[in-house]
Amino acid sequence: METKKLITATDTQYSGILLNALNDQRMQGLYCDVTVIVEDRKFRAHRNILSACSTYFHQLFSVAGQVVELNFIKADIFAEILNYIYSSRIVRVRCDMLEELIKSGKLLGVPFIAELGIPLSQVKSISGAGGKDGSTDAPPNPDQKAPEPQKSTDNPSPSTTKIKADVETEMPVITESFSLSSDDQKDKKAPGSKDQASEKEEDDDDDVIFCSEIVASKQTPAERKVPAQSQTPPDNEPEVKKVTPAGQVQVSQNYLPSNQQTSKNTSSAPQKFIPPVNTNISQNPTPPANGFLSPTTQKQGTPNAVQNQHSQNITPGNTLPQQKPVVNYNSPKAHQIGIVQPKTEVIFHGNGLCPPNSSVVTPKHISFDGVQKKQVVTFTQGSPSKPGEFKIKIADVVSGSKDSIKDAEPRRIIDGKKIITLDTASEIEGLSTGCKVYANIGEDTYDIVIPIKEDPEEGEAKLDLDEFPNRKRMKLKHDDHYELIVDGRVYYICIVCKRSYVCLTSLRRHFNVHSWEKKYPCRYCERVFPLAEYRTKHEIHHTGERRYQCLTCGSSFINYQVMASHIRSVHSLDPSGDSKLYRLNPCKTLQIRQYAYVNNSVDGAINVPVIMDGGINVPVINDGGIVYDIDQDKPQQPASEGNHANSAQKPVNWDDIFLQQSNQNMFKPNTSEGGTEFEFVIPESY
DNA sequence: CTAATTCCTGCCATATAGA
DNA sequence: TCTATATGGCAGGAATTAG
Numbered sequence: 001m002e003t004k005k006l007i008t009a010t011d012t013q014y015s016g017i018l019l020n021a022l023n024d025q026r027m028q029g030l031y032c033d034v035t036v037i038v039e040d041r042k043f044r045a046h047r048n049i050l051s052a053c054s055t056y057f058h059q060l061f062s063v064a065g066q067v068v069e070l071n072f073i074k075a076d077i078f079a080e081i082l083n084y085i086y087s088s089r090i091v092r093v094r095c096d097m098l099e100e101l102i103k104s105g106k107l108l109g110v111p112f113i114a115e116l117g118i119p120l121s122q123v124k125s126i127s128g129a130g131g132k133d134g135s136t137d138a139p140p141n142p143d144q145k146a147p148e149p150q151k152s153t154d155n156p157s158p159s160t161t162k163i164k165a166d167v168e169t170e171m172p173v174i175t176e177s178f179s180l181s182s183d184d185q186k187d188k189k190a191p192g193s194k195d196q197a198s199e200k201e202e203d204d205d206d207d208v209i210f211c212s213e214i215v216a217s218k219q220t221p222a223e224r225k226v227p228a229q230s231q232t233p234p235d236n237e238p239e240v241k242k243v244t245p246a247g248q249v250q251v252s253q254n255y256l257p258s259n260q261q262t263s264k265n266t267s268s269a270p271q272k273f274i275p276p277v278n279t280n281i282s283q284n285p286t287p288p289a290n291g292f293l294s295p296t297t298q299k300q301g302t303p304n305a306v307q308n309q310h311s312q313n314i315t316p317g318n319t320l321p322q323q324k325p326v327v328n329y330n331s332p333k334a335h336q337i338g339i340v341q342p343k344t345e346v347i348f349h350g351n352g353l354c355p356p357n358s359s360v361v362t363p364k365h366i367s368f369d370g371v372q373k374k375q376v377v378t379f380t381q382g383s384p385s386k387p388g389e390f391k392i393k394i395a396d397v398v399s400g401s402k403d404s405i406k407d408a409e410p411r412r413i414i415d416g417k418k419i420i421t422l423d424t425a426s427e428i429e430g431l432s433t434g435c436k437v438y439a440n441i442g443e444d445t446y447d448i449v450i451p452i453k454e455d456p457e458e459g460e461a462k463l464d465l466d467e468f469p470n471r472k473r474m475k476l477k478h479d480d481h482y483e484l485i486v487d488g489r490v491y492y493i494c495i496v497c498k499r500s501y502v503c504l505t506s507l508r509r510h511f512n513v514h515s516w517e518k519k520y521p522c523r524y525c526e527r528v529f530p531l532a533e534y535r536t537k538h539e540i541h542h543t544g545e546r547r548y549q550c551l552t553c554g555s556s557f558i559n560y561q562v563m564a565s566h567i568r569s570v571h572s573l574d575p576s577g578d579s580k581l582y583r584l585n586p587c588k589t590l591q592i593r594q595y596a597y598v599n600n601s602v603d604g605a606i607n608v609p610v611i612m613d614g615g616i617n618v619p620v621i622n623d624g625g626i627v628y629d630i631d632q633d634k635p636q637q638p639a640s641e642g643n644h645a646n647s648a649q650k651p652v653n654w655d656d657i658f659l660q661q662s663n664q665n666m667f668k669p670n671t672s673e674g675g676t677e678f679e680f681v682i683p684e685s686y
Numbered sequence: 687c688t689a690a691t692t693c694c695t696g697c698c699a700t701a702t703a704g705a
Numbered sequence: 706t707c708t709a710t711a712t713g714g715c716a717g718g719a720a721t722t723a724g
Binding site for chain 1: 712715716
């Protein structure tokens with residue numbers, strides 16, 4: 001066999017170019033497969049990239065859907081981090097943002113950013129260089145390389161080697177403008193200098209330098225995700241293990257026994273799995289320790305909040321005293337009793353650490369480890385026949401540890417599903433979205449049907465097929481909710497915010513507030529709404545139309561609330577009583593879907609008619625007998641909300657749809673019309 | 687503190703796609 | 706045609722915001 005010369009060629013710029021290309025794609029929205037919502041901003045990105053650079057995302061994406069919402073970070077900070085992830089650079093970050101940036105970097109498990117604090121502190125203290133920089137602290141643990149959180153120890157790539165060599169000198173550098181750089185030296189640039197264009201392509205390798213021990217010293221999200229089997233059962237957890245910021249992942253966790261491995265329990269890490277729940281107490285005046293919560297997030301809880309607030313921090317006044325009969329939400333009896341619990345916000349600590357009697361507290365807003373905000377957990381169980389009165393106390397569901405889930409004994413395997421029984425509802429949290437949870441199997445026990453997945457990706461689809469054989473059309477992946485079955489009733493739980501819904505349609509509708517898959521822009525202004533109804537109501541404010549009319553005095557009002565308030569205050573009557581005290585007139589100014597109203601007024605006032613979807617040219621008669629000729633001549637444009645099926649699909653096409661309808665045609669001031677401020681001018685298209 | 691506004695969610699009617 | 710699902714309007718309570 002003839003010997004052949006082996007050639008090895010390394011494209012030293014490949015990674016940089018690749019990163020650049022990825023960043024370009026991100027900027028163009030190409031192939032972005034995840035939306036990260038931070039505050040009011042949405043960031044499109046690539047899961048692979050994020051997961052490679054962030055231990056947080058790495059874990060999160062193992063369970064999360066296409067949209068994740070972070071509430072423990074500020075949007076501008078996240079923007080910087082995202083820019084870093086896609087460029088390997090942090091450029092000209094304001095110094096006042098630095099601290100927060102570092103914190104956020106830690107939270108997200110982005111080693112480079114997390115490590116920035118080290119040199120910064122050195123700078124601040126003027127303690128001289130060297131010290132405990134990343135190189136010293138960071139164990140020679142190349143496998144913690146940020147881009148590949150899960151492995152690669154065995155890959156001492158040249159770059160890695162080089163990086164190690166450079167560590168001492170190439171720590172992040174704070175320039176005079178507090179820009180941070182970890183510039184690569186391929187072109188021998190001074191650390192502080194930044195030729196962004198060129199460096200961008202070269203820096204990324206270096207980032208592995210700073211990976212680290214943040215990950216090493218703290219339990220990574222991934223570690224947390226997989227519960228250490230040997231962990232103390234949640235019930236016995238004396239205290240909440242401090243939540244490692246970076247670990248505040250979980251929208252949900254896949255809990256597939258088959259996949260569960262104990263390998264990660266190496267984590268002698270002080271922390272155990274951090275449950276997704278971290279609620280905080282709204283009434284609790286204690287601000288987050290780090291104080292970096294935005295006002296809006298203060299009620300949302302942050303990892304830090306979790307860290308610093310314990311369930312026992314619950315303001316006594318806001319919680320039922322302990323001596324109060326504990327209504328263990330895990331107990332079916334709790335529901336049966338129908339106890340109305342005081343509402344409050346609670347810090348739920350993971351691992352089911354929240355004391356069992358924390359159930360006596362009904363959190364109103366629960367944050368789940370940074371993934372979202374409010375949580376309605378009013379849990380009162382009236383009669384099951386009154387769905388609205390029975391809300392699952394999600395806190396129960398989410399506060400649990402997965403340890404016991406894993407430990408739960410598989411009771412039986414049926415049709416590709418493994419059924420396990422949990423001892424407490426708090427353990428349910430670990431379930432993947434495909435799991436169905438059956439409560440009330442016994443006191444404080446729950447049967448959980450877990451699909452046995454061969455392939456994590458297909459698992460849920462398989463689950464659906466398995467579990468819903470009767471459904472002809474089942475979403476292959478309903479990764480937007482869990483299903484919790486209590487007393488035979490199914491509750492749909494949003495995986496993002498853990499709200500529970502009796503109606504799946506309600507959940508679907510609600511979920512758009514997370515995903516913004518559909519957007520409903522106002523025709524009159526720049527506002528955009530996640531729900532069509534919100535937009536409609538908002539637009540009515542633009543038109544000024546007053547559809548709600550008090551039957552007692554004839555006054556008209558713009559919405560139900562105003563009308564009801566009027567009836568209550570002026571007439572001292574209850575608008576929600578049996579007798580109809582108002583009338584809802586058909587909408588004249590907006591082409592919204594209207595139903596064939598049932599007579600909803602006690603006096604027989606008409607609520608007329610009969611404009612259906614697609615029937616927009618059906619004349620509408622108002623209560624005064626006036627015929628509103630709706631869209632007589634205009635052929636149905638797929639023009640409106642009325643055609644909701646279409647508009648819903650492409651809600652952003654409002655501009656196209658209504659382009660010809662100038663707003664001023666919709667209404668104009670009218671002083672002649674008593675009582676109302678506008679004369680409604682039905683556009684021709686109506 | 688009160689009123690106004692916005693949000694939320696069960697329920698319902700309607701439209702549509704697929705079997 | 707039937708069924709499941711999507712969509713969105715409405716009611717009315719709750720939460721939030723504004724004055």
